[in-house]
Amino acid sequence: MPTQHPRYNPSHRLLKYSKPWLRYTLYLMLLLCLAFVTLNYLYPLKVNIPYSPVITASDGSVINAFLSRDDKWRMQLEPDEINPVLKKAVLLKEDKYFYYHPGINPFAITRALANNIFQNKKTSGASTITMQVARLLYPQQRTYANKLMEMFRALQLEWYYSKDEILQLYLNLVPFGGNIEGVKAASVLYFQQSPKQLSLAQAVTLTVIPNKPSSLRIGEQNERIVEFRNKWLRYYLAQQAFPVSDIEDALLEPLEARRLDAPKVAPHFAYRMYRRYKNQPIIKTTLSLQVQEKVEQLAYNYMQRLRYQNIHNAAVLVINNQTKAVEAYLGSADFNDFAHHGQVDGIRAVRSPGSTLKPFLYATAFDKGLLTPKAVITDVPVDYAGYRPQNYFGNYNGNVTIAHALATSLNVPAVKVLDLVGVDAFVQKLKQAEFSEMKRKGNQLGLSLILGGCDVKLEELTLLYAALANQGRYSPVKWLQQDSTQQEAQILSPGSAFMVNQILTQLTRPDLPHNAHNSPNLPKIAWKTGTSYGRKDAWSIGYNKKYTVGVWVGNFSGEGVPELNGTDSATPLLFDIFNSIDYNSTDGWFQQPKDIGLRVVCAESGSPVNSFCKNQVLDNFIPGISSTQKCSHLKNITVSGDKRYSYCTSCLPPTGFVQQLYPNHAPELLTFYDAERIPYQQIPAHNPSCRRIFKEHAPVITSPAAGMEYLLEQEERQQLMLHSNTHNEVKQVYWYINDKFLRATPANEKVFFEPQKSGRYKISCTDDRGRNTDSYITVRFL
Ligand SMILES: [Zn+2]
């Protein structure tokens, strides 16, 4: 029979047969594991470090920073910001075996304990980097009990985090004196650079200060710091940690650093980003430090000159048209100008746009097929139910092209076109472009909106113009690098955007600054100016293929200044900025898109030529959209041989007549010509023996406004003005009040009458052809 062997069981054998010390060690380790698990449950690790929010520019540099919740400058390192030189210096100095121990280094602890007991001197070498992190996370008095707790926390850290993460925590938390913690804050505040760019001498400086942060203060004890630094540099030399020549250079590098304030570039922007992306330790924006600094400098210098005109504030927004990124954001020219509210963010302030919305109105009209750039519109006095818009310079120009009306920013044609397009339709367009006030109260707006009778923000306007530079596509701004391309909205067709671009590039216009013609550096841009009512806001917004730049100049106090206007107060700064950030742009100019064509039109009307149109010009149009109605700037009239009378089909004599072309002017233009004594070719009076009653082309009563209530001062014996626009051939009109004859006057002349009592009035105007128009108003006496 074979001998019976005990069943093989290693642990059993170990317990039974091994030496007792091994067994006790095993028990101890089990106990320690159990203790760790229990403690881990009772004292969970909490790593919740309040960082100072940091705003970075597109190149990663810190442009602005805010104190952490606990009032520290503690900026979080990005993984790629850990400088290898710094890392090596720290590890060699603090914890050579960092990558090999489990959080505590038993050999170092034993040695330190022995030193403490037998030589009665304190050594700090026993603390691993992990234990230092534990102490920084849970600051405690230095007792043996706390030391044990620290070890436990170190084990916990190692359990939950990788070595690199622990090292990063260490570098984020080491103290540098005062309220500065972590190497990033130290690099930024002491050396004004990213930790990535530290020299060897600077890196070693940052490794020695945390040993005695309160006595090694940069800027105060630089000589002592250099002493320490060089001591450690010589240690690294002995350890052959870095190339000899690097260390020799580092030993000679002077230390001139001192603590500076945290950078405060683009404060309005930074604060906005801070508020918008709260709780993000690093807010990586698209701002270009270079462009921002240029804009800041230019605006600051520029405003020094305007100060003497009592103009104190400016705001500038620069958008990159290709990326939609904000490259410069200047909320006010001088943030620190407390006397003039420099802290107000002019980019988000709600202001009156003046004329700056006009390009979008004309583009909208192009897209609706109503107009083309060479279409002719009348610029004469008009009256929309009491609203009588006036031009900036107070004059009127008679017939003008749309291109001229936009390039010279005429007000009357703009109001007319808005009436044609419809206020609602235009408000809808602006809503599509995210105009906040349009969304809020767009339904309360009237025709005056196109002259600035509404509320906008510089940011909204600039983005709207960026759509012109982007073939009519509107897209929201990109603030952060991580923002993906956002939803675009095609608010204008590429064709209408292009036509507006061409108009806004013209240099023969009144809003070219007075000295610009002499300037050799006129940038190639499309731009539009605006001046709000009361001269409170001066605007100039320009773009080329690369950039859209919005400039606002005025006073945050709302104070108007007689000298303030878009041309002279805002455009020079716009030109300066383009010349500085995009001088001699290499991007070329906008190409004509495929959706527009070129056609021959009559210069008198801008409509496709008719047989009688002699003066022909080329004009852009949108095939399939733009009106194709032929020109009617002249019309054929049958007149007597001596051209004294005109005939209609009812009274045409069998012989003795000729056909002749006469100008087909709009009635309001005739009124204007009469008032200005501008001669025009008149149609002969109609055959006096004609018995026909005409219905078409009845007089249009322009004053008083139909349906309106007029409040009059009875004692002052105020009068009402009567006026009508009549057809070309009309020579005389007859006025009736409540069917009682008042007076006969030559056509287009004004008549006055004094109402005697309150109430409703019927006002009638009959022309010499018997065509009549009635209008009703109410009069009330005060
Ligand atoms: Zn014509």
Ligand SMILES: [Zn+2]
């Ligand atoms: Zn007739």
